[in-house]
Amino acid sequence: MCSLQHVNPRVRGIGDSPQSALQRLAADLTRQLTQGAQKPFKRVIDVSSGDPHKAGMKPISFVRQVLSACLYPELLEDKSLPPDVKTRVHRLLETCDGGSVGSYSESSGLPHVRQSIAEFITRRDAGVPSYAKDIFICAGSQRALMIVVKLMASGEGDARTGVLIPTPCPHTLPPVLDEAGAVAVPYELMEERDWAVDLEELHRAVAAARGRCEPRALYISNPGNPTGHLQDRTSIEDVIRFAAAQKLVLLVDEVFQDSVFEAGREFISYKKALFDMDKEFSQTVELISFHSLSSACMGECGLRAAYMETVNMDPEVMTFVDTMLCGDITTPVTGQLALEVMTNPPRPGEPSHDTYTQEVRLVRATLVQNAQRACRILNDLPGMSCRPATGGIYLYPHLHLPPECVEQAKALQLEADVLYCQQLLAEEGVFVGVGGSARNHHLRLCVLVPSDTLDEVLARLASFHLRLMGRFLSD
Amino acid sequence: MCSLQHVNPRVRGIGDSPQSALQRLAADLTRQLTQGAQKPFKRVIDVSSGDPHKAGMKPISFVRQVLSACLYPELLEDKSLPPDVKTRVHRLLETCDGGSVGSYSESSGLPHVRQSIAEFITRRDAGVPSYAKDIFICAGSQRALMIVVKLMASGEGDARTGVLIPTPCPHTLPPVLDEAGAVAVPYELMEERDWAVDLEELHRAVAAARGRCEPRALYISNPGNPTGHLQDRTSIEDVIRFAAAQKLVLLVDEVFQDSVFEAGREFISYKKALFDMDKEFSQTVELISFHSLSSACMGECGLRAAYMETVNMDPEVMTFVDTMLCGDITTPVTGQLALEVMTNPPRPGEPSHDTYTQEVRLVRATLVQNAQRACRILNDLPGMSCRPATGGIYLYPHLHLPPECVEQAKALQLEADVLYCQQLLAEEGVFVGVGGSARNHHLRLCVLVPSDTLDEVLARLASFHLRLMGRFLSD
Numbered sequence: 008m009c010s011l012q013h014v015n016p017r018v019r020g021i022g023d024s025p026q027s028a029l030q031r032l033a034a035d036l037t038r039q040l041t042q043g044a045q046k047p048f049k050r051v052i053d054v055s056s057g058d059p060h061k062a063g064m065k066p067i068s069f070v071r072q073v074l075s076a077c078l079y080p081e082l083l084e085d086k087s088l089p090p091d092v093k094t095r096v097h098r099l100l101e102t103c104d105g106g107s108v109g110s111y112s113e114s115s116g117l118p119h120v121r122q123s124i125a126e127f128i129t130r131r132d133a134g135v136p137s138y139a140k141d142i143f144i145c146a147g148s149q150r151a152l153m154i155v156v157k158l159m160a161s162g163e164g165d166a167r168t169g170v171l172i173p174t175p176c177p178h179t180l181p182p183v184l185d186e187a188g189a190v191a192v193p194y195e196l197m198e199e200r201d202w203a204v205d206l207e208e209l210h211r212a213v214a215a216a217r218g219r220c221e222p223r224a225l226y227i228s229n230p231g232n233p234t235g236h237l238q239d240r241t242s243i244e245d246v247i248r249f250a251a252a253q254k255l256v257l258l259v260d261e262v263f264q265d266s267v268f269e270a271g272r273e274f275i276s277y278k279k280a281l282f283d284m285d286k287e288f289s290q291t292v293e294l295i296s297f298h299s300l301s302s303a304c305m306g307e308c309g310l311r312a313a314y315m316e317t318v319n320m321d322p323e324v325m326t327f328v329d330t331m332l333c334g335d336i337t338t339p340v341t342g343q344l345a346l347e348v349m350t351n352p353p354r355p356g357e358p359s360h361d362t363y364t365q366e367v368r369l370v371r372a373t374l375v376q377n378a379q380r381a382c383r384i385l386n387d388l389p390g391m392s393c394r395p396a397t398g399g400i401y402l403y404p405h406l407h408l409p410p411e412c413v414e415q416a417k418a419l420q421l422e423a424d425v426l427y428c429q430q431l432l433a434e435e436g437v438f439v440g441v442g443g444s445a446r447n448h449h450l451r452l453c454v455l456v457p458s459d460t461l462d463e464v465l466a467r468l469a470s471f472h473l474r475l476m477g478r479f480l481s482d
Numbered sequence: 483m484c485s486l487q488h489v490n491p492r493v494r495g496i497g498d499s500p501q502s503a504l505q506r507l508a509a510d511l512t513r514q515l516t517q518g519a520q521k522p523f524k525r526v527i528d529v530s531s532g533d534p535h536k537a538g539m540k541p542i543s544f545v546r547q548v549l550s551a552c553l554y555p556e557l558l559e560d561k562s563l564p565p566d567v568k569t570r571v572h573r574l575l576e577t578c579d580g581g582s583v584g585s586y587s588e589s590s591g592l593p594h595v596r597q598s599i600a601e602f603i604t605r606r607d608a609g610v611p612s613y614a615k616d617i618f619i620c621a622g623s624q625r626a627l628m629i630v631v632k633l634m635a636s637g638e639g640d641a642r643t644g645v646l647i648p649t650p651c652p653h654t655l656p657p658v659l660d661e662a663g664a665v666a667v668p669y670e671l672m673e674e675r676d677w678a679v680d681l682e683e684l685h686r687a688v689a690a691a692r693g694r695c696e697p698r699a700l701y702i703s704n705p706g707n708p709t710g711h712l713q714d715r716t717s718i719e720d721v722i723r724f725a726a727a728q729k730l731v732l733l734v735d736e737v738f739q740d741s742v743f744e745a746g747r748e749f750i751s752y753k754k755a756l757f758d759m760d761k762e763f764s765q766t767v768e769l770i771s772f773h774s775l776s777s778a779c780m781g782e783c784g785l786r787a788a789y790m791e792t793v794n795m796d797p798e799v800m801t802f803v804d805t806m807l808c809g810d811i812t813t814p815v816t817g818q819l820a821l822e823v824m825t826n827p828p829r830p831g832e833p834s835h836d837t838y839t840q841e842v843r844l845v846r847a848t849l850v851q852n853a854q855r856a857c858r859i860l861n862d863l864p865g866m867s868c869r870p871a872t873g874g875i876y877l878y879p880h881l882h883l884p885p886e887c888v889e890q891a892k893a894l895q896l897e898a899d900v901l902y903c904q905q906l907l908a909e910e911g912v913f914v915g916v917g918g919s920a921r922n923h924h925l926r927l928c929v930l931v932p933s934d935t936l937d938e939v940l941a942r943l944a945s946f947h948l949r950l951m952g953r954f955l956s957d
Contacts, residue, residue: 008729009768011798013698015636021805034588060582075554079546085560107535109782146621161490223488254483293484307584309815323486330496339814340784
């Protein structure tokens with residue numbers, strides 16, 4: 008019998024996050040609207056997490072053309088499909104057992120796809136070599152991270168594995184640590200410096216953690232999720248030196264590497280920075296980098312595929328990654344094939360190259376314009392300030408709420424930003440994410456949405472915000 | 483730093499199964515062949531696990547047509563696609579957020595797909611109602627089972643949750659229990675009665691387990707994996723009464739429900755049997771049934787989708803299934819849409835109905851003929867006996883090896899059937915699964931492969947087997 012008292016205490020311990028409570032409210036509102044309920048809004052717009060297609064962004068045609076013909080190879084007879092799509096489909100089906108996407112793949116991923124990923128990384132990092140054997144394909148970057156954290160989670164009491172994580176961090180990160188049984192060791196990012204990583208703060212965090220747990224890894228996202236901060240080479244080198252000194256494995260979430268949008272700035276991977284440093288670092292610092300098909304330009308969240316590259320990891324330890332992937336699910340083959348296209352896009356001169364490039368450019372242009380416009384408009388609101396983002400897909404505005412507002416939330420046993428999001432959702436049908444910063448109140452807004460959707464979000468948000476502020480000012 | 487000594491002891495404890503060792507050998511042989519190595523065989527044939535497309539079975543066209551146009555809706559303009567494919571695509575894309583398979587779905591699955599599944603179950607069970615709220619979509623039935631077992635795993639020492647599992651059982655089952663931290667309580671199936679479930683044996687097993695753990699669930703597969711046994715109504719009722727008396731949750735793996743192939747026999751679901759019993763059972767016995775897209779007729783393993791239906795479970799407990807699915811990965815949307823097609827195939831009169839029906843019939847006919855032919859041929863071999871299968875996709879022959887053969891294996895610290903499989907693979911390039919029966923030696927052979935592939939498997943297997951037996955007889 009499975010009664011409540013017999014439910015795994017660890018499962019019972021998984022807290023109901025503000026995000027899931029808001030999700031339920033959003034689903035409920037949508038249901039009411041479908042059933043004809045009258046609301047001040049016609050649809051709920053969800054900008055709380057990165058789901059670009061849901062928001063109306065268009066998929067990249069080449070990806071979809073290739074996948075559709077991989078699924079139904081009879082389409083190869085179709086004259087409307089560009090020849091490079093057909094060539095690609097032939098090549099990809101050769102890598103699937105039995106020539107079908109319906110076969111299982113090896114647990115760490117299709118060898119040809121791992122090879123394409125390694126070549127992509129080598130090109131990206133100006134020749135720093137990458138090897139297929141170090142690439143592991145997973146059903147999403149969160150899943151990949153879960154495998155690594157589970158692998159490293161050991162010890163009891165004050166010997167438990169600790170993982171340094173930033174505040175704020177992706178809202179999906181803390182549950183991963185909880186489930187794996189690792190201790191979260193928070194370090195604060197510096198809002199006043201556009202959410203930069205601060206070396207002293209890292210030292211403070213690790214010192215405070217020692218004795219409470221055994222810090223063994225440092226998680227960082229670059230470009231920052233949800234802060235939009237892009238680290239420069241110096242900052243990355245600082246973090247690498249810190250990790251080396253403290254013997255921490257670097258877990259680097261680089262899923263937004265394709266969305267850096269400040270002119271003159273470029274994404275530098277941790278691996279590239281590491282390999283440009285002295286041998287004492289480049290040959291020793293353990294690094295795992297994550298990238299995903301859900302990333303900005305592709306936005307293919309529903310296909311479920313991501314990969315991690317491991318650097319300087321003990322090969323014996325890595326055999327356990329294989330073991331765990333075996334016990335995990337195989338990554339859906341369609342997603343793996345899309346990863347191949349993402350990392351090996353049409354080249355100049357190939358028939359699909361121009362369309363592909365234009366479509367990717369359009370996504371980037373929308374993202375940049377949205378981020379800039381939204382930042383300006385949010386900063387114009389009283390009681391709100393927003394640091395400009397340099398990359399990623401989020402804005403992370405700071406709410407400066409009147410004390411009465413905070414008190415009101417407290418009386419309802421809620422954080423003020425959670426209450427704010429609930430009311431915004433209920434009154435305007437706009438679903439923004441809750442901050443996740445310990446001391447202040449913030450919102451998380453995905454700006455990778457069509458421009459007109461963003462206009463609507465900003466208009467409804469401004470209207471709600473001004474009403475709320477007016478309510479307290481007039482009190 | 484992540485050195486071997488810091489690897490999670492639970493992860494280190496995951497044993498290297500004979501199946502994975504054989505898998506590595508098979509991959510290695512394939513690599514050698516690709517590189518031009520000379521072997522007595524040209525390719526490795528894998529019949530160790532159910533992966534029909536890998537073996538060369540063809541996908542069902544309607545499924546692939548629908549998915550390809552869902553991925554690339556421009557194909558809806560294509561005149562060659564049947565109109566019911568187009569109608570279906572329109573309907574399915576409406577259920578995807580933003581009209582794209584690239585969006586995340588709700589964690590328990592797309593509502594429309596859950597509804598189609600519930601209607602399928604209701605039709606299958608002659609009107610016994612099924613509700614979408616009780617259907618949970620997962621990325622594979624093993625994943626679904628993992629969630630349930632994790633949910634139920636609690637207690638320490640002799641209060642740990644025990645799960646009764648059959649011997650033999652699917653080779654993927656024991657690692658699920660290990661990872662979840664539940665205790666496996668084995669009960670033996672009766673080979674001499676074509677692998678029937680024996681009530682006395684269930685009583686023996688549960689009695690032996692009490693004091694060692696708290697048995698809280700009983701896992702059973704019907705049709706049996708890998709035994710091919712199909713339970714009749716009486717046998718199912720016996721198991722239900724036993725579960726009721728012992729207060730066990732029934733975890734019923736019914737993924738082979740579409741592959742019953744003995745004339746005059748039909749699949750009866752545990753749910754249908756339960757609802758035909760008295761209220762004291764039908765309203766109380768807790769039951770979770772699993773079904774999968776990887777099932778016999780579809781064979782779409784690479785798309786990763788399955789579902790479970792929960793019956794009589796405490797709704798409060800079920801909220802934790804939702805919580806766990808939230809923390810798990812979303813099931814790939816393409817797989818979910820394929821599940822919709824599987825459970826809601828073209829109806830009579832619709833343009834694709836005849837082709838669909840013919841293709842499914844062809845798969846079934848191949849399966850039946852293969853199972854019968856293989857069984858006959860295996861039984862003709864000296865030192866081998868094979869019970870006829872009534873359903874499923876496996877044969878499970880018994881190896882009666884000469885004592886010298888067993889001694890030789892022992893000297894190598896191997897089970898005799900493991901050594902047999904290694905030698906068969908190395909000498910003939912045929913990869914069959916190892917038994918997993920405690921006291922005897924068995925092989926596991928997937929017979930859902932094209933007929934000519936099966937011929938080749940049987941010829942190479944016979945040749946090896948006769949050589950081996952000859953070697954010992956002549957000694």
